[in-house]
Amino acid sequence: MTSASELRSGKTHKDENFPVASWIIHPRHRELILAFYNFVRTADDIADHAELGAAAKLNYLDLMESELLGQGDSQPEAVNLRRALAARAMPPRHALDVLTAFRMDVTKQRYETWDEVIHYCRYSAMPVGRFMLDVHGESTATWAASDALCAGLQINNHLQDCGKDYNALNRVYLPRDALAAAGAAVEDLAKPRASAALLQCLQALAVRTEGLLIEAKSLSAEVKDVRLGLEVAVIQAFADKIVGLLKVRDPLCDNVHLKPLDLALSSAGGISAELIRRIIGRRATAKPAPRA
Incomplete structure (x- = not known):
């Protein structure tokens, strides 16, 4: 079975409509966020693949899920996310939810x-x-x-x-x-x-x-x-x-x-706008209460 990585479209986090693990986010979170993104992007590309039939797509998505849950090590994106989540003691529930959407895309x-x-x-x-x-x-x-x-x-x-x-x-x-x-x-x-x-x-x-x-x-x-x-x-x-x-x-x-x-x-x-809102909010919170 071809690795799911070989089915990638070439789209990366830099091509999205929204920032992914941008410079704004603290560096300590970026590795985990990018591991999640690459897992999701790979699964999305599988669901949208022009040459795969529905059965093959579902088989690949099932494989991604099983390896995310620890059953195998052949799909790098699933293995990388599994390890990154384990390092934070985080469950894979959100990635599993996204796989549900990609199965919907197929069917x-x-x-x-x-x-x-x-x-x-x-x-x-x-x-x-x-x-x-x-x-x-x-x-x-x-x-x-x-x-x-x-x-x-x-x-x-x-x-x-x-x-x-x-x-x-x-x-x-x-x-x-x-x-x-x-x-x-x-x-x-x-x-x-x-x-x-x-x-x-x-x-x-x-x-x-x-x-x-x-x-x-x-x-x-x-x-x-x-x-x-x-x-x-x-x-x-x-x-x-x-x-x-x-x-x-x-x-x-x-x-x-x-x-x-x-x-x-x-x-x-x-x-x-967000910095100004937070600065104003902090000042308002820090303002002493009026005397009775």
Whole structure:
């Protein structure tokens, strides 16, 4: 059996819509985060592989899981993550959750409702945020806001890549009921530009995704680790910028990805706003109580 590493697409953490183990994060966490990323990226590439059949994909995902759980040493990404987690005495539950999403990618090509898409996000995206919070020792009370942010990031990506997902994989994450409500058809995704009905559907979904990002606004303040709080603020700034593009542009023919200058400005803005919020908050906390 070919090593899963040989099935990688070539995409790395530097190609994502959000920072992965960036310079903001403390160096002591980066090795574990990158081990988690490489495991997830490998499994994602398996699920999306153009030449593998469904049975072969599921077999590879099962192998990744078994080796993550200690049953074998032939898949480097699984072994590296297993060892990195063991060094921190952390369970593999978030990585196992993500494998559930990739199995869904292999076996499920259509989603009926928004709730079905959110259910997919529960396994594809939310575990990533929960993992990051666990790495930093944050409370599970932060999970609700993190889940909203991660779902927003995931659906942003679905909207950005809706044409590519349909044409390359025959996979559609746009809910059927949303398409029907707008009078759009799945086949519209094959066109070089969105029909008026499809564009209405896509932009309505972007507005709904913006609601998730609004729910997530409290996360950076809920996080105690300063560096992680800054990283969250940057990710939120990226997500807000992307959803703003999706609300007014056609992802089938327009650019709905951030350019290097956009990334730099959003990063600077997110970091600055979060630092100011934390400094003001610290001063307010330190202010002595008035005398009776």
